[in-house]
Amino acid sequence: MKREICITFKYNLATGNANLNEIVYQLKELQNDLMLRILEQILKDYDDLIAQRLSRTDIYPSRQRKGLGRHFRKDDKERRYCRGRKVRKRGYRKSPRQISTVFGKLSLFIREVECCNCGARYAPLLSALKIGPYDRKEANFEHEVIESVIDTNYRRLIEGRSIDISLGGIHNIVVGSDIDNMFQEPVSSDNMSAIMADGTGFKKKKGGKGELRAVIGITRSGSVEPLGSYSNKSWDEIEKNIKERIKKAGAFNIPFIYDGEPGLDDFLSDVAESQRCTWHAPRGLYHSLWQDGLKKKESQPETDKIKGLIGIELPEEDFELIKDEDKEQVKSKYESCKAEIEEMVKIFYEKGYHHGAFYLENLSRRLFTNIELWLKTGVIAPKTTSLLERMFREIGRRLKKIAWGWSDSAVTNISKMIMIKQYSKEKWKQYWKKKLGIEGYFNIHIITVESRCRNF
């Protein structure tokens, strides 16, 4: 259906005084209000078109009422739909429907009709617009609120548009989001060079503490693939969720990297090869030797030695381009390091440093996963969890600003949104496009904009 809207503006211009900045400034001020008025007109037209088709069954064949006029049968407690599609117009509802939009609050008087079949009264525009009986906002609005929360500039959004939304309202939008059920599809590990997991505390109401945990994948090209974000969930539950997604895709040996948190010792052990974050190895060894009764002065030479041993750098060039002699060099260094660590383990056992020996044994089994994998496949896994740490810093900063005192599910949702928006931009865009239902059923363009006074 092609329709036109006419817009008339009136302006006062002090000839010789009005400058460009002032003109642009005033136009900018007009933007949202103008869009709101256009929206109102389009919706009124839409309402008329629907009422026309439903009431004039003598003009419009039934196929032109397809998808229109769905309503529950009058007084039907089981809420079954009525088959009747012929209506009588019954004027407008007394109070206007309030809907929050990106342009500001829309106040719209809506037509009511009466079904000729069952006598039910309803507003056919609402179901055509896909607005539920209790919806008070459209999804673009939701989108902008969430985007601005993530970018921590929601205050600007609210102040700039007289949008009335409290922190509680934002919380409800985030809680009501379906993001938690999204992005659960199987994860293909073909393109993955590592999986990382870590946790961080966040402050809750009344001095309580929450624990936010995240799992990410690192692709071979080095970008982040969010796998999951959870608040106050045990590693066991998290593991179950992640494992299901990886297994479906058929896993191979992706190195798993973490910073030595005890709960993660066997995390994903049957789908990924665990590797302690090498960064934390000296600290871990120090702690184990301390358990064996060694003072810092005594364990220092050992931790220093480990620091030196784990620093094998892998070439960053394409694996295919690396000369065989360079590969040999990495290989021989790796072998001598491994031998030295094994030697240390032996000595530790002899000296009775059982904790230290056990720690090193475990470490060596995992520490070189990265290098072994590289020698086998040419894939580089990042050696530290610094990426994850940076991500947590970003999430933490935002939670501190806005989500203080939020429920676990809200924190889970917002952290998931932050992750996906920051690291999977294309997925984020697709998610919203689908959610908004952008499918080409409405197009609008400007025909002419001309002054009525340009006749001299």
Ligand SMILES: [Zn+2]
């Ligand atoms: Zn009916």
